[in-house]
Amino acid sequence: MALGGLAGINCHCQWGLTGLLGGIVIMLAAGVFTALPVFFGWFCYQWYYALCWFWFLLGVAMTVFGAFYECFCFSPVYKSVQAREWAEEDGSGPASAPTPYIMIQ
Secondary structure, rough: OOHHHHOOOOOOOOHHHHHHHHHHHHHHHHHHHHHHHHHHOOOOOOOHHHHHHHHHHHHHHHHHHHHHHHHHHHHHHHOOOOOOOOOOOHHHHEEOOOOOOOOOO
């Protein structure tokens, strides 16, 4: 269950997609905040550069793990949409295609 059961039984959390998109947004935001000291000369402190690098690397990690999760981990949503075989009405096995009707003259 997602979040240790706190999200409810019907929660189909999209961890992979959220990691991908969130990581990209965080990387873009880190790039914008890095542009402030580089192009405008504002916030030229070493701790500010370190924070920009931290946020950029966090975005990279989220993107990589999100892509890994999307490619290699299967969620319960995928199990519920697997193909199903229709059974005969009497339960004797899989249903067969109807026999074509042939008109005899």
